Amino acid sequence: MTQKIEKFPGVYLRESDFREGRVIFNEWKPNAQYAWDAGVAIGRYLAELKEGRLIGVHCRGCRRTVIPPRNFCEWCFRPMDDWVTLPDTGTVNTFSLCYVTWDMQYLDVPEISAVIDIDGTMPPVGIMHMLGDVDPDAVRIGMRVQAVWKPAEEREGSILDIKYFRPMTNDK
Amino acid sequence: MGMRKVAVVGAGMTKFVRRAQETGKELSYEATKMALDYCDLTLNDVDCVVHGTAPDTFDGVHMKGEYLSDGSGGWRKPYTRCYVGGGTGVFTPIHGWYHVASGMFDICLVVCEEKMSSCQPHPQGAFLTIFDHTTERPLGPNLLWIFAMEMNRYMHTYGLKKEDIALVSVKNKRNAANHPCSLLGDADITLEDVLNSEVLAWPVQRLDVSPVTDGAVALVLAAEHVARRISDKPVWIEGVGWNLDTAYWTNRDLCYPRYVENAARMAYDMAGITEPRKQIHIAEPYDPFDYKELHHLEGLQLFDRGKAPEATALGITQRDGDLPVCPSGGLLGVGNPIAAAGLMKVAELFWQLREEAGARQVPGQPKRGVAQAWGDLMQVGTVIVMGV
Numbered sequence: 001m002t003q004k005i006e007k008f009p010g011v012y013l014r015e016s017d018f019r020e021g022r023v024i025f026n027e028w029k030p031n032a033q034y035a036w037d038a039g040v041a042i043g044r045y046l047a048e049l050k051e052g053r054l055i056g057v058h059c060r061g062c063r064r065t066v067i068p069p070r071n072f073c074e075w076c077f078r079p080m081d082d083w084v085t086l087p088d089t090g091t092v093n094t095f096s097l098c099y100v101t102w103d104m105q106y107l108d109v110p111e112i113s114a115v116i117d118i119d120g121t122m123p124p125v126g127i128m129h130m131l132g133d134v135d136p137d138a139v140r141i142g143m144r145v146q147a148v149w150k151p152a153e154e155r156e157g158s159i160l161d162i163k164y165f166r167p168m169t170n171d172k
Numbered sequence: 173m174g175m176r177k178v179a180v181v182g183a184g185m186t187k188f189v190r191r192a193q194e195t196g197k198e199l200s201y202e203a204t205k206m207a208l209d210y211c212d213l214t215l216n217d218v219d220c221v222v223h224g225t226a227p228d229t230f231d232g233v234h235m236k237g238e239y240l241s242d243g244s245g246g247w248r249k250p251y252t253r254c255y256v257g258g259g260t261g262v263f264t265p266i267h268g269w270y271h272v273a274s275g276m277f278d279i280c281l282v283v284c285e286e287k288m289s290s291c292q293p294h295p296q297g298a299f300l301t302i303f304d305h306t307t308e309r310p311l312g313p314n315l316l317w318i319f320a321m322e323m324n325r326y327m328h329t330y331g332l333k334k335e336d337i338a339l340v341s342v343k344n345k346r347n348a349a350n351h352p353c354s355l356l357g358d359a360d361i362t363l364e365d366v367l368n369s370e371v372l373a374w375p376v377q378r379l380d381v382s383p384v385t386d387g388a389v390a391l392v393l394a395a396e397h398v399a400r401r402i403s404d405k406p407v408w409i410e411g412v413g414w415n416l417d418t419a420y421w422t423n424r425d426l427c428y429p430r431y432v433e434n435a436a437r438m439a440y441d442m443a444g445i446t447e448p449r450k451q452i453h454i455a456e457p458y459d460p461f462d463y464k465e466l467h468h469l470e471g472l473q474l475f476d477r478g479k480a481p482e483a484t485a486l487g488i489t490q491r492d493g494d495l496p497v498c499p500s501g502g503l504l505g506v507g508n509p510i511a512a513a514g515l516m517k518v519a520e521l522f523w524q525l526r527e528e529a530g531a532r533q534v535p536g537q538p539k540r541g542v543a544q545a546w547g548d549l550m551q552v553g554t555v556i557v558m559g560v
Contacts, residue, residue, distance in 0.1 A: 141325070
């Protein structure tokens with residue numbers, strides 16, 4: 001690599017090149033703002049969250065009950081049949097203890113993101129949310145957890161109406 | 173099937189660096205020019221150009237494919253840009269392949285460029301928008317989360333330890349020490365170095381993940397009648413496959429990449445491969461994280477589910493092992509300029525199968541290799557099989 005090529009192009013810039021003004025560059029901050037419509041299925045999902053409930057959908061074609069809800073079954077390619085109110089409990093499918101922010105700032109206390117398989121779904125499927133009220137070292141895959149909701153007056157129809165999921169103490 | 177045979181006849185690449193002085197166009201030009209020079213062609217010989225590059229938001233340039241197009245020789249030619257996330261680097265030569273296989277064009281330039289360093293303070297700011305804007309982004313996700321969670325699920329399912337996985341990073345960074353373009357090649361790295369590197373998003377540590385990188389890679393594809401005339405040893409594209417799984421990633425079992433299996437089976441069927449473990453001599457699976465190499469080897473049907481770590485520990489995937497994996501050094505060693513990283517793997521097969529890889533050469537006159545890339549919300553697999 002090839003043996004025929006002796007020198008490959010590409011000039012490696014270093015931090016000092018910028019600090020000492022050896023390279024010229026310019027900057028720009030985009031002004032991009034968005035307002036997303038929640039849509040039919042997720043709109044209902046958010047409205048139910050505001051009421052303190054998790055809701056999924058059932059397809060009689062493939063007999064799945066899934067969350068987050070969708071208004072058509074992506075496998076059967078037909079409308080979903082039923083809305084199904086689900087319990088706010090589940091099982092940790094997987095998780096991470098994250099010690100950095102997206103721009104690589106370090107955190108002393110890790111953020112614990114998880115996929116939580118929600119009870120009542122079939123086959124078991126999950127949503128992404130956070131774990132809280134738990135020692136990071138004690139988190140395990142398979143742990144039973146329950147949603148901790150914001151007080152009703154503070155809920156606004158958002159996934160953040162659930163503050164986090166915490167271990168169920170009277171289980172196992 | 174009425175398709176023409178297509179060969180790779182030339183390849184070129186720039187160094188992979190953390191931040192390049194060259195612009196994306198300049199990097200594209202350097203790689204493209206090298207690929208053309210390799211097979212003694214000029215831009216006038218080229219019938220069409222395909223360019224792979226990641227989202228416009230990386231560069232802050234709308235219609236980035238068009239912006240870059242003079243660098244890849246695209247002006248006044250049939251030119252298209254393609255993009256399938258991290259899978260782009262292997263999808264772009266597939267895109268070029270069907271231009272030529274269809275009979276429409278005889279010579280096609282395939283160029284992949286990425287300049288990730290422009291996006292400040294970190295290109296994750298652009299990546300993050302892949303999460304669902306209503307159900308996931310309010311949680312303030314970090315892109316590392318999903319990979320850490322997938323890795324954790326993989327480890328849990330098969331009872332793997334961090335050391336079983338970190339061996340991949342050691343192997344690839346050592347392999348990259350022989351790559352003249354590598355960013356992170358290190359002949360002396362040890363398992364302890366990887367295991368002791370700082371924790372980013374457990375179980376992902378610093379040396380489990382590939383870095384932000386700038387770079388470009390280019391290939392020249394030719395139809396059979398041209399390839400036989402201009403190349404002493406054309407490297408044939410024998411099979412291609414691509415597949416996409418659900419974006420409801422939390423509804424999937426994260427321990428196994430079924431979409432990679434689907435893409436691999438499509439490519440193997442086309443290439444007439446019935447026993448990939450015997451018929452594939454080199455594998456270049458996508459390795460932006462060390463566990464991904466293992467995950468993908470299993471998806472590519474090269475090892476049983478959960479068994480790729482054991483094969484790694486036994487040395488089977490070393491450059492001189494029974495199935496050399498990432499002899500280039502991969503993304504973990506050479507670097508990860510998204511689209512260019514995938515095409516680097518295809519270029520590596522080209523050099524390896526022509527036995528021109530120098531210090532990186534896999535012994536035993538390899539005849540057939542597979543390269544694969546992966547991306548989006550852990551849902552796309554792109555696979556190419558090449559042989560001599």
